[in-house]
Amino acid sequence: MTKKRDLNDAALEMIASRFRLMSEPMRLKILHTLGEREMNVTELVAATGANQANISKHLGILYEAGVVSRRKEGLAVHYKVTDETIFELCDVVCSRLKSHFDLRRLALPDV
Amino acid sequence: MTKKRDLNDAALEMIASRFRLMSEPMRLKILHTLGEREMNVTELVAATGANQANISKHLGILYEAGVVSRRKEGLAVHYKVTDETIFELCDVVCSRLKSHFDLRRLALPDV
DNA sequence: ACCTTATATTACTATATCGGGATATAGTAT
DNA sequence: ATACTATATCCCGATATAGTAATATAAGGT
Numbered sequence: 001m002t003k004k005r006d007l008n009d010a011a012l013e014m015i016a017s018r019f020r021l022m023s024e025p026m027r028l029k030i031l032h033t034l035g036e037r038e039m040n041v042t043e044l045v046a047a048t049g050a051n052q053a054n055i056s057k058h059l060g061i062l063y064e065a066g067v068v069s070r071r072k073e074g075l076a077v078h079y080k081v082t083d084e085t086i087f088e089l090c091d092v093v094c095s096r097l098k099s100h101f102d103l104r105r106l107a108l109p110d111v
Numbered sequence: 112m113t114k115k116r117d118l119n120d121a122a123l124e125m126i127a128s129r130f131r132l133m134s135e136p137m138r139l140k141i142l143h144t145l146g147e148r149e150m151n152v153t154e155l156v157a158a159t160g161a162n163q164a165n166i167s168k169h170l171g172i173l174y175e176a177g178v179v180s181r182r183k184e185g186l187a188v189h190y191k192v193t194d195e196t197i198f199e200l201c202d203v204v205c206s207r208l209k210s211h212f213d214l215r216r217l218a219l220p221d222v
Numbered sequence: 223a224c225c226t227t228a229t230a231t232t233a234c235t236a237t238a239t240c241g242g243g244a245t246a247t248a249g250t251a252t
Numbered sequence: 253a254t255a256c257t258a259t260a261t262c263c264c265g266a267t268a269t270a271g272t273a274a275t276a277t278a279a280g281g282t
Contacts, residue, residue: 007143011205012136018204023131024270025123032118041229054271056230066211075228075279085207089200093129094122096196100177135240152259165241167260186249186258224282231276239268246261252254 021065022089026050027058031086034068040076132176133200137161138169142197145179151187 007015022028026048033039033047041059045052059079062068067083081087118126133139137159144150144158152170156163170190173179178194192198 007140009136012139014208015201015204016134016136016139018208019130019200020134023127023134025120025127026270028123028127029118051272052229053273060230077229083207085203088203089130090126092196092199092203093126096194097125097129162242163259164243164261171260188259226281229278237270248259250257
């Protein structure tokens with residue numbers, strides 16, 4: 001018997017949601033910044049150059065989705081990436097985009 | 112010297128766009144249906160149960176993004192997936208979601 | 223108690239985009 | 253030429269969501 005590959009609507013919605021989570025440049029920026037090391041909100045605001053309310057909102061979204069964890073220490077709240085597949089996904093996309101451009105470049109005639 | 116992992120805004124935007132492409136359940140449904148075999152628009156409309164205008168629009172988006180190819184044959188236009196990394200991405204997300212739920216389930220007490 | 227700092231939340235605006243009806247266009251058949 | 257079919261496109265209402273200013277909340281210091 002073969003592996004079931006049929007995707008029902010609920011599954012499609014869950015998978016799409018994960019991609020939607022990754023579809024915002026600012027969230028990718030936050031995730032990649034957090035990839036280096038755990039950081040608090042103020043550090044992230046400085047590192048990304050974005051507004052504090054915006055960073056907090058994105059962090060809340062990432063937290064709800066379970067890809068980052070929170071750790072409160074005094075006034076500061078430290079965030080850390082807990083889902084490493086995030087980076088795996090970005091790597092796959094990145095390689096694909098690169099080879100796509102390589103191919104297009106090769107299609108052009110020599111000068 | 113270490114590999115450069117810094118992502119500029121243009122790169123972030125390109126990567127986010129690819130994820131945005133995958134963030135729509137209907138597009139995922141189309142891609143998985145096309146994963147089985149090449150199909151024309153009418154077949155896709157039947158297979159997905161969606162409206163023709165909607166399917167055409169999504170196919171146009173997928174085509175522009177370079178993940179499907181077009182082949183015109185008489186009145187019909189046949190589409191085919193040309194970017195297999197699409198499925199790799201879905202698989203990564205799917206496994207991750209499964210293990211996430213497995214962990215949450217294990218966290219619950221025995222009855 | 224009061225002030226300051228760090229973070230989250232609320233309320234709002236602006237923008238993007240999905241779904242779908244109507245229509246245009248291209249190809250085929252008679 | 254006319255009629256028909258398959259697909260793409262235009263337009264629009266409905267909805268979602270990013271960014272942001274203002275405000276609330278929570279923790280610490282004086």
